[in-house]
Amino acid sequence: MIDKIFATPEAALADVPDGATVMIGGFGNAGMPSELIDCLIAQGAKELTVINNNAGNADAGLAALIGAGRVRKILCSFPRQADSWHFDKLYRAGKLELELVPQGTLAERIRAAGAGIGGFFTPTAFGTRLAEGKETRHINGRDYVLEHPIHADYALIKADRADRWGNLSYRKTARNFGPIMAAAAKCTVAQVRETVELGELDPESVVTPGIFVKRVVRLATLRKAP
């Protein structure tokens, strides 16, 4: 029998080793797996490489993980925010490596990893300093930059509903990076609002098929109406 539902987030994250590459879903707070991140902080893994669109806001979630000194390197598109003080401080002190990636290139590199693509040519960033040192190619009258996939050991994502096979549905813009990160990591852990019996999720509404998900944890997250 397949049962990917874990009783606690502690059990779902117990084996994350030091030095792991961890994708963390979410764009701002929408889709941010805050409870899993809190659990990862308590678990203690360090020297992590983290992939997220941002570098944390205020003192919670990813910002807290960074603030706790657990992150060695971050790949993201937009670290600078009015409230990214944990990132700013460590970055300026030279204690946190940054790989800045244009947002669409970040998404496509993650997608490529999950889809088994070895690299791709994108027009984004051609002629800019973010393409410096990268292979370029002129294809059908346009200039492109070679980019490579981003693989991860773990992906921590937030979805809305799941069944024991790991099928996931999302809610509104909280979907953002969830589906592509789920496919790009060796071990994807999804925190969900609700777990349901097999067959209760309409196959037409499953966005992430269970093949991409290893572990599911139901967490009663605070969410504002409606």
Add this chain to the structure above:
Amino acid sequence: MKKLDRHQIAARVARDIPDGAYVNLGIGLPTLVANHIPKDREIVLHSENGILGLGPKPAAGTEDEDLIDAGKTPATALPGASYFHHADSFGMIRGGHIDICVLGAFQVAANGDIANWHTGEADAIPAVGGAMDLAAGAKQVFVTMEHLTKKGESKIVERCSYPLTGVRCVTRIYTDLAVIEVKADGLYLVEIVAEGLSFDELQRLNGVPLKYRAAA
């Protein structure tokens, strides 16, 4: 001379967005364009975090933390809206499906290069977001900005001195002084929007020679 304010610039941009267009509005002044779309036009707004059919701001008390826009502020979705993941969202942009994006800028060059993500200061924390994807991918790139810096220098230049966001991609520039079209052979004046500004005076303020616009 009476320059346009931010809302007037936004309204001027909105006039040029045709019925049925798929449009991405950047953060800041570009976002204001949504307030000025003529009521008889149906425009579909794209927000790169994963919505087509972005609606107006929600009423106080009805915010939903799972429904935000690219500026990470609460949003609504109109009837007909759809949600999608980030790779699809940027596929729409890179794949040339977005008709118009509206971006702010530090500088635009006469050849359509745009600089809007980095001031070039050595200790600045860099952040790019989706600006390079939009610049490279949208069918038309409209730029909104004040025409002059606080020191009175033209932001329309021969070559950008700030780090580039994209090359040869800007199609139109909307400032508090004028609307300018970027063509292969140079910059064409579409319209002077500041009251009491002559072509000669605009030409003097602008960093690059302007031509009168050829018949559209």
